[in-house]
Amino acid sequence: MMWLNLAKLFRYRGLIQSLVARELKARYRGSVLGFFWSFVNPLMLLGIYTFVFATVLKNDDKLTQPYAVFMFCGILPWTWFSSSLLESSGSLISGGNLIKKVMFPAEVLPIVSVLSNMVHFALGLPILLAFMLRSGHLPHFPGILWFPVIVLVQLIFTLACALMLSALTVHFRDIRDLLANLLTLWFFATPIIYPYFRTGVQQYSWIFTPNPFFHLAVSYQESLFFDAFGHGRSLLILGVASLAFFLAAYWLFDRLRDSFAEVV
Amino acid sequence: MTAGHAIELTHVTKVYRRFSGKQFATLKSALLQRSILRELQPAETFQALNDVSFSVPKGSTFAVIGRNGSGKSTALKLVAGITKPTSGTVEVEGRISALIELGAGFHPEISGRENVFINGIMLGLTKREIQNRFNEIVEFAELTDFIDAPVKTYSSGMYMRLGFAVAIHVDPEVLLVDEVLAVGDEGFTHKCLDKFAEFKRRGKTILLVTHSLGLVERFCDDAVWLDHGHKLSDGDPKRVIGAYLIDVESSEEGYLAKQDAKVQEEVSALEPPPSPAASTLTDDAGPQNMFQADEGRWGSGGVAIMGVTLRDSSGEPGHVFHSGDQLAIEVGLRTDQPCKDFVFGVAMFNTEGTCVYGTNTDIERYAADELSGEATVTFVIEALDLVEGTYKLDVAVHRKDGAPYDYHRLLYTFRVKSKTKDAGIYRPKHHWEFSPTAKLTRMDE
Numbered sequence: 001m002m003w004l005n006l007a008k009l010f011r012y013r014g015l016i017q018s019l020v021a022r023e024l025k026a027r028y029r030g031s032v033l034g035f036f037w038s039f040v041n042p043l044m045l046l047g048i049y050t051f052v053f054a055t056v057l058k059n060d061d062k063l064t065q066p067y068a069v070f071m072f073c074g075i076l077p078w079t080w081f082s083s084s085l086l087e088s089s090g091s092l093i094s095g096g097n098l099i100k101k102v103m104f105p106a107e108v109l110p111i112v113s114v115l116s117n118m119v120h121f122a123l124g125l126p127i128l129l130a131f132m133l134r135s136g137h138l139p140h141f142p143g144i145l146w147f148p149v150i151v152l153v154q155l156i157f158t159l160a161c162a163l164m165l166s167a168l169t170v171h172f173r174d175i176r177d178l179l180a181n182l183l184t185l186w187f188f189a190t191p192i193i194y195p196y197f198r199t200g201v202q203q204y205s206w207i208f209t210p211n212p213f214f215h216l217a218v219s220y221q222e223s224l225f226f227d228a229f230g231h232g233r234s235l236l237i238l239g240v241a242s243l244a245f246f247l248a249a250y251w252l253f254d255r256l257r258d259s260f261a262e263v264v
Numbered sequence: 265m266t267a268g269h270a271i272e273l274t275h276v277t278k279v280y281r282r283f284s285g286k287q288f289a290t291l292k293s294a295l296l297q298r299s300i301l302r303e304l305q306p307a308e309t310f311q312a313l314n315d316v317s318f319s320v321p322k323g324s325t326f327a328v329i330g331r332n333g334s335g336k337s338t339a340l341k342l343v344a345g346i347t348k349p350t351s352g353t354v355e356v357e358g359r360i361s362a363l364i365e366l367g368a369g370f371h372p373e374i375s376g377r378e379n380v381f382i383n384g385i386m387l388g389l390t391k392r393e394i395q396n397r398f399n400e401i402v403e404f405a406e407l408t409d410f411i412d413a414p415v416k417t418y419s420s421g422m423y424m425r426l427g428f429a430v431a432i433h434v435d436p437e438v439l440l441v442d443e444v445l446a447v448g449d450e451g452f453t454h455k456c457l458d459k460f461a462e463f464k465r466r467g468k469t470i471l472l473v474t475h476s477l478g479l480v481e482r483f484c485d486d487a488v489w490l491d492h493g494h495k496l497s498d499g500d501p502k503r504v505i506g507a508y509l510i511d512v513e514s515s516e517e518g519y520l521a522k523q524d525a526k527v528q529e530e531v532s533a534l535e536p537p538p539s540p541a542a543s544t545l546t547d548d549a550g551p552q553n554m555f556q557a558d559e560g561r562w563g564s565g566g567v568a569i570m571g572v573t574l575r576d577s578s579g580e581p582g583h584v585f586h587s588g589d590q591l592a593i594e595v596g597l598r599t600d601q602p603c604k605d606f607v608f609g610v611a612m613f614n615t616e617g618t619c620v621y622g623t624n625t626d627i628e629r630y631a632a633d634e635l636s637g638e639a640t641v642t643f644v645i646e647a648l649d650l651v652e653g654t655y656k657l658d659v660a661v662h663r664k665d666g667a668p669y670d671y672h673r674l675l676y677t678f679r680v681k682s683k684t685k686d687a688g689i690y691r692p693k694h695h696w697e698f699s700p701t702a703k704l705t706r707m708d709e
Contacts, residue, residue, distance in 0.1 A: 015385045022382055026373040029414070101365030103345050104386060261347045262280060 002254045005107075012105055016112055023116040042079065042124040046072050046131075053193055063226070064195050066135040072128050073224045074192035074217045077150075080121035081158055081213065082183045088113035088162035089169045089176050096264040106260050107253055110166040114158050128224070143222060143229035150219045153239040157212055160246035167253045170263050192217050212238055269357070270438050270469035271320040271343055276352035278313040278338050278493075312338040314493040315352070320486070322357075323467040325460075327480040327501060329508055330490040336473045339490065340364060340442050343471060358437025358469070361387060367427030372416035376407060379415050380430055387434045397433045404455065405429035425452060432459055439463060442473045457483075477505050478685070482707075513584050513681065520583035520677055527559070527675055559656075559674035567603055567635065567661045567669040570596040572676050585648055587682035587691060593643040595659055602636040606669070610643050611658040612650075613674060620655065620689050626664060649691045652682040 028034045046068060053059060054067040064070045088110035098104040132138050169175040190213045194201060208214040215231065215238045222229045266272060313335045320326040328336045341347050342354045344362040369386045370379045380401055384394040394401075402411050405425040415423065432439075441460075460483065463470055474480060480487055480501050488498035489508050496511075497504050573581050577590035585591050593610055609624030625632070657676040662668040684691075698704055 014391065018382050018385050022371055022374060022378065025378070026371050029373040097365065097368045098386075100346065101368040102386065103360070103362065104369075258348045261341075 002251055005254055012108055016108055019112045020116045038120050038123040069131050069137055070225050071193050073221050076124045077220055078192055080117050084114040084117040084158050085161055089165040089179055092166045092170050099260050099264055110162040114162045139224045140227055146223045146229050154216050156246050157242040160249040163253045164249040167256045170260055190214050190217050268322055269319045270322040272355045274317050274353045276313055276316045276349045279350040280310045280312050282308050282310050311493050316495045318488045318498055324485040325464055325470040327484040327487040328473045334490040335493040336490055340440050340473050344440055360438045361431050361434040361436035362440040363431050364442045366424045370415050376411040376415055383430045401429045401433050438469045440471050517584045561672050563668040563670040567599045569670045569672055570598050572659050574678050584679045587680050588647050591645045591648045595641045597639045599635055602634055604634055605663045606632045606635050607662055608641050609660045613656045615654050650680045651686050651691055652680055654679050
């Protein structure tokens, strides 16, 4: 049954595609800057972090200069991850009308949340590139080839989290509030605004290893910022684990599917 | 599934959970994919459908009727596959389009055009198919001038029309319709009916949930009547509707009787009836213009109205009558001292407060001789030629100069039912005549 539904998912690609396009179109409809917000938002975020971590809490570590570019390599994928989870956890509830009144494949809703945030992520990449060009700190050659692989692993991992959270939030609305706080904690527990090898941080490596986003963040940093890519093995393990997690999450979602129309 | 059937429900029971804080119970049972029933007390559940079976032959138009809360919409949702039955099976053959919530997937910020595409894809069409039908959809919805405006600027009628237009152009094998014909003006409703007729001609199956019994009678091949989740009757629409109407009438009768009892209790509690014993005829004339007063009771006493009973032609007391039938208004009176100056009057009002008819014994030239002890006065309307609606009664006994002994203002309510949905208040006895060149056929009876 689950495999059948999973196969059906492929048939919904047209629906997913148009819903993602609608999401992007509708988001900035009526605002003055419109689609530019997709660029302006990461820029502003970066401006704030740069002010705090490169100006106020000045940092002299030579390995992580320019610090703005270093942070941007981690913040961009983190924003994709965290806003995907926040949005998708409420997606079944806000799309309740569809689930209750129309024959609608419910898993499409969290998937659309993840994918539309992925588009925002992709739109942030040119800004990252502009920063790199301006500061003359460009990614090295073999490492950059890992970039699409990292994105793919993150996509699978994020989809798995999104499916699980959206299904559970229907039954426990508390998840939405809990999640916002949990993500803040998670953000600071992951070496995104500080390098993982920094003295005083290394002793916490026992927290890092089981943290999936640690491997993603370090992979992004090694692929885009540092000189050598040495995280390949961990990334591939995470990839396989994410795939298994995705199947488990989909199984959970599929099990709870029938309860959505009644509980939402 | 039996061959030749498009929809088949077999012993379907659907239990909903009433609101309760037991999320764990439902999550656990959902995960284990077993019935919610097991985890919850009977008080926490609600049985929307109880062992309902019916089947809809391919190509037929089938109606589900019943009062609010009878499980009609639940049945439709089960057929649409939106929810699963708690027990029993639901089988459907062919592509379904459900007109349940029109425009459920519309996004308010984007244009009607984009919404048509997305809604169409949600309902299972491809982009190309929508492209081909786009003009037809927009024309059907009568929105050619507004199709590029954001949907949030639409009126609710426009919104519904667009939703309806998309859904009906999905070209399903099985069309599910939940009381959506009320979406547009007369013209649009006719267009929808034409579309349904076209579906019917093309051999598609239609399952219709509606309160419009005229539509069922005209349009449907079969009907099922649900009440509180049970199937009470199915088969020929005329017969099913007949049974349903009798039931509705009896419950309306019960409601009006209760209402009646309550009003009279209230009035007698507020304003104790003037004791017939206290026969001092004070000049308590009540409000100046009695026809403008609210419901109530007033008068000087002396003669008291003890009770008013409405009876049909067979003498049965009731509150619901059919247009054209006999209605007898029986007034019980009592006086302690013989009285020589008295007039009996009745008047009927419709819900707008218009006096439909009013008369009294003085106007009709009855001279009062004497009234003593207990008496009964009956006002017999031989043919109640009123259109369908609710009517209220004034009943009074007063002196010849108009000073009331006991005036009951709008205290008694009755309903007139009619098969003909004509307009106005009064239905004159009438018939039509046509020259041979004007050919018409009587549809029913």
